[in-house]
Amino acid sequence: MTACAIEANRATKTYLSRQDQVEALEPISFQINPGEFVSFIGSSGCGKSTVLSLVAGLIPPTSGEIFLFGRPVDGPSDRISYMLQQDCLLDWRTVEENITLGLEFRGLKNKKTAGHARYLLQELGLGHTLHQYPSQLSGGMRQRVALVRTLAVQPELLLLDEPFSALDYQNKLHLEELLVNVLKGQRMTVLLVTHDLEEALALSDRIYVMGGHPGHIRRTLEVPEEIRQATPLSARDRPSFRPLFNELWKEIDQT
Template structure:
């Protein structure tokens, strides 16, 4: 496997009438095909800005993004972007919500519909597809939001604090289940999180960003000794406390 996407010296500032605010500066890293990467850092350091640049919603002021598709082509990878809030529409059923992207792209083909039906089954929502979002729990709505993201078959998933609105117990279960299914699907993922335990248990590699303007302060590859590869089991790995201590020390230095 090679790098799906590579960031080289990315920088970005916000400009207003009162002046310029640096958001990120000289960010360089690559994400391998099938790799899970976590971004952690002080609040307001520019993590979401970085995701928006990767998603193509913002153009970097400096630097470049290099794409290396497995087939050798140079087209930008298909991006799936999942935000903190589910943004499901109450006037649509769950099925209508998860197929919204396909509807917009005029891609409601039999194959895509079959894929959605399988995702609904895999994520335990098959019996709820005709319900409205208000009839589902927070965890179920986040699963529906992810199915909506996966329906367009993205190569790269960007998750911006997708579980932070959930209570702690639900967050543990939903994040574990969702990330196992994403791995099973062979997707590549970049997740922004403030939860250090979540970063360690979900990611293959954690990038610690400095205070604004964010630079990469530390890169921490995660290698856990596990018999059960689930994110929940990862928290019991013997190496887990060491990684947590390392990340905590890096972040407390910043604050």
């Protein structure tokens, strides 16, 4: 039997300070299979980013366990890439030097892997920016460069924390399409945290709706086949899309 890519078994998180303790997560359990694209949605402060930090091994659970490909998470893993809302590009490095940064950190940079990074940059329509600096790029272009840097290490698990939220609507849709095109044919598992209900519906195989406080999973939604098989843009035109969006909106409104 193939191990789950991610499994949470009654994981909780409580943050302690000298004066107080804050229960961020009630016991949560979920499973994500290899190759799935799964989103966590919910209102601010419901624990979505805490879930990502637990999976990434950046913080330990207070109780319960998190498993990554069948093994307990005990710290950061080279099998994971993490992309944030901020592009975090280094302004003194060229685009080419930025997209190979993760490869350098992991000791993976060579002719083949650097070539793959340049190929991804070309796929995302930015091959012409190779020798430019981040200050010469628009916000949408910078975020595409950050996505290439994240994918260049060829992770098994991609964690996305509101990666497109700073972009305008047109750039967001464009980057969604590019992401899906790059992921086609790859057995990469993706875990997305987002406030954007449309984005979650258009990209995901399954959605976990979180509520708080403390954070807990209120509902699990399996996205219908007609939406999953469509591109992110055309998914928004499918008959079931708007009714499901309204359901999720009502669910979030109750959190």
